[in-house]
Amino acid sequence: MAKILYEGKSKVILEGRDDKSALVYYKDTATAFDGKKKEDLNGKGKLNAAISHLIYGRLEENGIETHLLEVVDDTSALVKKAEIVMVEVIVRNVAAGSFSKKYGVPEGTELKNTTIEFSLKDDTLGDPQINESQVTALGIATADELNQMKVQALRINEILSKIFDNVGIRLVDYKLEFGRYEDRLILCDEISPDSCRFWDKETNKKLDKDRFRRDMGNVLDGYQDVLERLQV
Ligand code: 5GP
Numbered sequence: 001m002a003k004i005l006y007e008g009k010s011k012v013i014l015e016g017r018d019d020k021s022a023l024v025y026y027k028d029t030a031t032a033f034d035g036k037k038k039e040d041l042n043g044k045g046k047l048n049a050a051i052s053h054l055i056y057g058r059l060e061e062n063g064i065e066t067h068l069l070e071v072v073d074d075t076s077a078l079v080k081k082a083e084i085v086m087v088e089v090i091v092r093n094v095a096a097g098s099f100s101k102k103y104g105v106p107e108g109t110e111l112k113n114t115t116i117e118f119s120l121k122d123d124t125l126g127d128p129q130i131n132e133s134q135v136t137a138l139g140i141a142t143a144d145e146l147n148q149m150k151v152q153a154l155r156i157n158e159i160l161s162k163i164f165d166n167v168g169i170r171l172v173d174y175k176l177e178f179g180r181y182e183d184r185l186i187l188c189d190e191i192s193p194d195s196c197r198f199w200d201k202e203t204n205k206k207l208d209k210d211r212f213r214r215d216m217g218n219v220l221d222g223y224q225d226v227l228e229r230l231q232v
Contacts, residue, residue, distance in 0.1 A: 009035055009123075010048070010194060021069060022081040026052075030194070032213040034123040039212070045075045047223040048192035053077060054230050055160070055191045062159045064152065066187040067179060082179025082188050085141050086121040087130065089153050092173040093161065096197050097210075099173070108204060114157055116150050121177075148185050149178050156187070164198065167229035169207065172197035193223045 002014040002023055009031040014023040026045035031038045049071075056066040067079040092099055095109040118135060119127045132146050141149070153176055164171040174196035177189035189195070193208040200207060207222035 052190040082181040
């Protein structure tokens, strides 16, 4: 068994084949509210791995460099070992979640433009929103890195919006993470129903982790539906 480098809430990062790679293992554990709500959902790891790998493949085809090197099996992949930038990049097309709550906008309101916001990657603080001058003041990322993340996030949003629209899914919002690798920033972590809000375009049925967060039941049916639609 390879050495564990880091264990997160939903993934384990193990030593890779050399010092430039790592092995990511997707766990079945579902968490919400910075880990305060936690449950094992049998098969979640496999579904998230399949969905994220499919999406990363499509992004690579469209010129976005991701950390994905090779899918190893149903629940793990070899990735480029990058140094994660400790801010989450939140992309929104439709008002929902914390945005709706904070600004008093009904969930489902179409936004006139895509918004990008940053939050500090720190569960103990509840991942607070942070602005660009605060990020640079704290030395978390440079102004140039912030700019690169915004440019890439908008490009990723164009690509993903098309992919999901084609399969009848509304790409409401999602979280991206980037990492420093050699001399550049690459897309890391995962893009899955754990990190995105996916709603059926016709019915607005939620197909993502909000089903878990809000105790709506049939959590993995939504994940399975997303996977099947992307596979066609
Ligand atoms: P909100 O700010 O509304 O809670 O989340 C916005 C979007 O980013 C949602 O799609 C949510 O799933 C995702 N997101 C925000 N923070 C995190 C996080 O810490 N982990 C994951 N997996 N997704 C997050």
